[in-house]
Amino acid sequence: MVAVMRLSIWPGAGQPYEAILEAATHAEETGWDAVYIADHFMPNAGPGVDVRHPVLEATALVAALGAAVPRVRIGTLVLGNTYRHPAVVANLAATLDRITGGRFVLGVGAGWQVNEHExxxxxxxPTKQLLDRFVEALQVLRGLLRDPVTSFDxxxxxxxxxxxxxxPVQEPLPILIGAKGEKRMLGVVAQYADLWNAWGTPDLIAHKMKVLDEHCARIGRDPSEIDRTAQALTVVGGSRPDIDRPVIGGSRADLAASIEQYEAIxxxxxxxxxxxxxxxxxxxxAMDTIRSLVR
Known part of the structure; x- marks a missing residue:
């Protein structure tokens, strides 16, 4: 039997809670699989960006949605490791899994957004120290979420x-790692992740998946143990913007073709x-249109 690709929605946290809840509730009612929330405190600084635009905090949102929406999985995409001690994150994750009745996905990443840190x-x-710290955090998380007692030096x-x-209710609670770096980070995914996530159109994701498989082979892990998840900005009707970020869709036919390519890889x-x-x-x-194009 061919596995059916799951479909999940990612409401931006820079909108009122009522709008986020509306999207999550509609996803719940129309057969979507999960709702993810990003972990940022403000917009990423850049040309034309209003860095004072309000942004809601991720862990509070996830807890609220987990209590309000009873079926879909609820996840973080992804918690920045620099923002919270991993022991605190483990405690948070276990509580969220209890709130959701075993539906929480713990998405984590190394951290990156400069203006938030500043x-x-x-x-x-620096990058090497950032990634070294993240690898240690993953070991702490796995220990605290899965073992009775954890010591770590x-x-x-x-x-x-x-x-x-x-x-957590889940044994084990799934850990999603957001990563794109082929030399080291996909190796970290191969060693520690239950799910992997990256931005990309189907061709790029197919390439990254191949690199991930190679890292798995190097350490002797079955690559099928790691679910592969991805996202791109999605246009439903209208033209794709000319921006330096992955974008799929446009016409209904264009969107259907992109979805078929993701399924094919x-x-x-x-x-x-x-x-x-x-x-x-x-x-x-737009959500209904997308839902209709996924088997």
Whole structure:
């Protein structure tokens, strides 16, 4: 039997909670599989960007949605490791899994957005140190979420007979790693992830999947143990913008072709950001169109 690609929605946190809940509720009612929330405190600084635009905090949103929407999986895409100690994240994740009755997906990443670190006085180390710290954090998370007691003596984190109770409902609670770097980060995914996530159109994702498979072979892990998830900005009707970010869709036929390509490369889950779907009833109609194109 051919596996059916899952379909999930990613409402932007820079909109009122009522709008986020509307998207999540519609996804719940129309057969979508999950709702993901990004972990940012403000827009990423850049030309024409209003960095004072309001952004809601991810973990509070995930908890609220987990309680309000009873069927779909709820996940983070992804929690920045620099923002919270991994022992705190493990405690948070176990609680969220309890709130959702075993529907939480813990998405984590190394952290990257410069203006957030600068404004809040959070250290953003050089790349090697950033990734070394992230690898240690993954070991801490896996220990606290899966083992009765965890001790860890690392360069960045130290735990002494630490407990994390209650444990998650899921055994194990799935850890999603957001990563694109082929030399090191996909190797980290191969070693520690239950799910992998990256931005990309089907051709790029197919290439990254091949690299991930090679990392799995190198360490002797079955690559089928890691679900592959991806997203691109999605246009439903109208023309694609000329921007330096992955974009799919346009006409209904263009969107259908992109979805078929993701399915053909074996993507396990397509995550749709709502940034280009419109608002209100327009967004819900766009969601229905997308849902109709996935088997």
């Amino acid at each position: 404004q809040y006085g959070i250290d953003l180390p 690392g360069t960045y984190y130290q735990l002494a007979e630490a407990v994390n109770e209650p444990k 074996g993507l396990d889950e397509l995550i749709v950001p709502d940034a280009m779907l419109g608002t209100g009833a327009d967004r819900l109609r």
